Amino acid sequence: MxxxxxxxxxxxxxxxxxxxxxxxxxxxxxxxxxxxxxxxxxxxxxxxxxxxxxxxxxxxxxxxxxxxxxxxxxxxxxxxxxxxxxxxxxxxxxxxxxxxxxxxxxxxxxxxxxxxxxxxxxxxxxxxxxxxxxxxxxxxxxxELEDLPKEFTERETDFLAQRFSGHADVPPTRILTDAGEWHTGGPGGTPVTVSGPAADVLGWLAGRRDGAALEVSGGLLPALPPL
Structure with a gap:
């Protein structure tokens, strides 16, 4: 809430x-x-x-x-x-x-x-x-992103996952961190799974990191639109 x-x-x-x-x-x-x-x-x-x-x-x-x-x-x-x-x-x-x-x-x-x-x-x-x-x-x-409060990192990850949800230019994507799981991107198809440390995931979603530290399965790391 x-x-x-x-x-x-x-x-x-x-x-x-x-x-x-x-x-x-x-x-x-x-x-x-x-x-x-x-x-x-x-x-x-x-x-x-x-x-x-x-x-x-x-x-x-x-x-x-x-x-x-x-x-x-x-x-x-x-x-x-x-x-x-x-x-x-x-x-x-x-x-x-x-x-x-x-x-x-x-x-x-x-x-x-x-x-x-x-x-x-x-x-x-x-x-x-x-x-x-x-x-x-x-x-x-x-x-650094690793210094951000844990609650903030989780909330901002949730906010950005919602922001890209349904976006036609983002493939369906499943996001996994040690803090939880999110789904984003367009509908339909088998989702790409992106996983890694919470700070690296947030950095990728927020355009602060290139996602090189993340693990990706089921496809390529999605290119995200600018915020």
Whole structure:
């Protein structure tokens, strides 16, 4: 069952971990490359701050972003800032989303995100948790997929398996980890079975690893559409 208040607590804890880790950087490291192609660590930090504000917009009934172009421009504008500015902005934006989530909210309502995607308001805190946890890994500062909380890894694996379920470009796929079993991909046919450590499976589903560490039977490792 989705518990948005509990997820808000998890967001706070994950944000504190990220801020503590990022505080050990310096300006040179902040301008260095992240694990995301074309993005520095400054881009990742700027994106996290602006994503928090975007989710506040959603919670308060406004469009998530003014436009796709404005979203990109804001990230490019904020990416080159000094580390102290990045961390202060990220903390302030985290406080804003925490405050918005703690106000009386109709978590049962449907909200609109980017590109016409809709979801229950109750899932927004978990969506923010995904941003914080995975982008902490993307910063490439010592936090790995193996360090993610076990519950988060299982929930995000479940979320991504649902996301690709029924997708015409993904063959029927059975996913096995030591935490459980999931089914995804299109209907019909004998499923490909993909198995391996939970962190490697999540890395493959989330586009963070190429799946080379996974075992595949019944076909080739499915190529997944970008998130």
């Amino acid at each position: 989705i518990d948005p208040k509990r997820d808000l607590d998890a967001v706070h804890e994950a944000t504190e971990r990220l801020l503590t880790a990022a505080a050990s950087l310096d300006n040179a490291a902040t301008s260095g490359p992240s694990r995301l192609p074309g993005w520095t660590r400054g881009h990742v930090l700027a994106h996290l701050a602006r994503n928090a504000d975007a989710l506040v917009n959603v919670l308060e009934g406004r469009p998530m972003y003014e436009s796709a172009a404005a979203r990109e421009a804001d990230i490019e504008r904020d990416a080159p800032r000094a580390l102290t500015e990045q961390l202060a902005d990220l903390r302030a934006s985290a406080d804003r989303i925490q405050a918005a989530g703690e106000r009386d909210t109709d978590w049962s309502r449907t909200v609109e995100l980017r590109n016409g995607v809709t979801d229950s308001a109750s899932r927004l805190p978990f969506r923010r948790l995904v941003e914080v946890e995975l982008h902490h890994v993307d910063l490439d500062i010592g936090y």
